[in-house]
Amino acid sequence: MQTDSSGGGLRDRLIDTGVALVDARGAAALTLREIARSAGVSHGAPRRYFPTHLELLSAIARRGFTDLGARAAQAVQSGGAGADDPRAQLAVLARVYLDFAARHRGMYELMFRHDVLESGTLGLRETSLPLFGMLTELVASVRPKSEPAVVAGALWANLHGVAQLWGWGSLQLAVGGDDVEPLITAVLDAHLGQVSR
Amino acid sequence: MQTDSSGGGLRDRLIDTGVALVDARGAAALTLREIARSAGVSHGAPRRYFPTHLELLSAIARRGFTDLGARAAQAVQSGGAGADDPRAQLAVLARVYLDFAARHRGMYELMFRHDVLESGTLGLRETSLPLFGMLTELVASVRPKSEPAVVAGALWANLHGVAQLWGWGSLQLAVGGDDVEPLITAVLDAHLGQVSR
DNA sequence: CGAAGGGAGTAGACACCGTCTACTCCTCTC
DNA sequence: GAGAGGAGTAGACGGTGTCTACTCCCTTCG
Numbered sequence: 001m002q003t004d005s006s007g008g009g010l011r012d013r014l015i016d017t018g019v020a021l022v023d024a025r026g027a028a029a030l031t032l033r034e035i036a037r038s039a040g041v042s043h044g045a046p047r048r049y050f051p052t053h054l055e056l057l058s059a060i061a062r063r064g065f066t067d068l069g070a071r072a073a074q075a076v077q078s079g080g081a082g083a084d085d086p087r088a089q090l091a092v093l094a095r096v097y098l099d100f101a102a103r104h105r106g107m108y109e110l111m112f113r114h115d116v117l118e119s120g121t122l123g124l125r126e127t128s129l130p131l132f133g134m135l136t137e138l139v140a141s142v143r144p145k146s147e148p149a150v151v152a153g154a155l156w157a158n159l160h161g162v163a164q165l166w167g168w169g170s171l172q173l174a175v176g177g178d179d180v181e182p183l184i185t186a187v188l189d190a191h192l193g194q195v196s197r
Numbered sequence: 198m199q200t201d202s203s204g205g206g207l208r209d210r211l212i213d214t215g216v217a218l219v220d221a222r223g224a225a226a227l228t229l230r231e232i233a234r235s236a237g238v239s240h241g242a243p244r245r246y247f248p249t250h251l252e253l254l255s256a257i258a259r260r261g262f263t264d265l266g267a268r269a270a271q272a273v274q275s276g277g278a279g280a281d282d283p284r285a286q287l288a289v290l291a292r293v294y295l296d297f298a299a300r301h302r303g304m305y306e307l308m309f310r311h312d313v314l315e316s317g318t319l320g321l322r323e324t325s326l327p328l329f330g331m332l333t334e335l336v337a338s339v340r341p342k343s344e345p346a347v348v349a350g351a352l353w354a355n356l357h358g359v360a361q362l363w364g365w366g367s368l369q370l371a372v373g374g375d376d377v378e379p380l381i382t383a384v385l386d387a388h389l390g391q392v393s394r
Numbered sequence: 395c396g397a398a399g400g401g402a403g404t405a406g407a408c409a410c411c412g413t414c415t416a417c418t419c420c421t422c423t424c
Numbered sequence: 425g426a427g428a429g430g431a432g433t434a435g436a437c438g439g440t441g442t443c444t445a446c447t448c449c450c451t452t453c454g
Binding site for chain 1: 430431432433434435
């Protein structure tokens with residue numbers, strides 16, 4: 001029994017369609033009319049549930065945030081890394097984050113469009129707080145003497161920057177290579193200290 | 198004597214107009230027709246110099262990159278920081294970067310739109326290489342034992358992430374505060390080592 | 395000196411977009 | 425069984441990027 005995802009409920013169907021569309025054809029395909037078309041309704045139909053195109057995009061992006069949060073939580077809790085090694089858990093978290101951004105480039109792009117972020121009726125930004133909370137807790141374990149929120153913020157910003165610049169090919173040009181691994185290691189070492197330390 | 202910026206040369210005038218427009222009214226105002234209107238020509242005129250809207254945007258963004266590079270070079274070379282203290286120079290560089298992103302939000306947004314980056318006839322990405330070169334050299338001085346290109350790449354990604362997430366208000370929510378200073382310090386300390394170290 | 399030619403910008407058409415509004419059903423209720 | 429309201433349709437509107445036909449005007453050459 002599911003929550004009526006494909007039965008009635010055009011609202012959910014529009015979001016589902018949008019998620020599928022952005023993964024298949026990129027963020028540029030998320031036209032209001034294209035989403036409606038792809039969902040098999042007229043272009044005016046979404047308006048009953050989303051007063052504006054941006055609000056529909058915001059709802060789609062929210063799916064991205066909750067999806068990423070769920071993957072991260074699952075990877076950290078039941079992942080291969082020992083539950084007692086927060087440093088390893090942060091490494092897993094970082095890789096889940098970058099992997100998500102790489103596999104869902106269009107969705108990631110959508111999630112961090114500032115006009116989308118500023119649109120949602122209920123702030124879209126808040127949706128990323130659970131993920132950031134996980135990050136902060138783990139940072140607090142690894143570097144108890146630091147200000148965990150600040151370090152976690154810096155680390156998050158670093159992951160975000162790598163995700164974008166690498167995803168768009170700018171960083172490959174700069175560091176000269178196609179392997180993102182050294183970069184990930186450098187980022188983790190920078191904010192959390194080197195493993196051997 | 199200047200290079201005929203406002204005399205003939207609609208091409209340069211369009212870029213100038215675009216730069217002014219994006220600073221005054223944001224990236225959303227950079228419509229092809231709006232740029233043409235604002236430059237006092239018909240909407241078909243730009244097509245002679247820029248076959249596509251994206252290529253005009255790319256030319257405008259290139260101005261942003263060269264402008265940022267010039268500011269950075271000037272700040273590093275003749276800035277208040279001693280020329281023999283690469284760590285201090287990197288701090289200046291970071292602040293110039295973040296200040297630019299904050300003061301020219303629309304331009305910065307434009308500069309890192311992936312469709313714009315991928316558009317330019319001559320790769321737009323290469324325009325940021327001088328800036329990255331400065332970064333790499335300074336990093337090589339501060340941390341000679343590291344792989345400078347990788348550390349510089351990680352640092353750049355971090356600055357980019359802070360610029361975006363802070364500029365859009367997401368990081369304030371996460372770290373809980375309106376002061377970006379602690380974050381900058383944390384980023385510099387993370388990648389370059391603490392000053393007191 | 396005059397005509398040919400091409401660069402430079404204009405103007406209109408086209409398809410598509412987001413929004414708005416009038417309208418049709420279809421179902422539920424009294 | 426009739427009325428009402430929710431849900432989706434369909435068309436109009438202004439705006440956008442691209443494309444194309446056209447008008448100037450200046451240069452060049454016969």
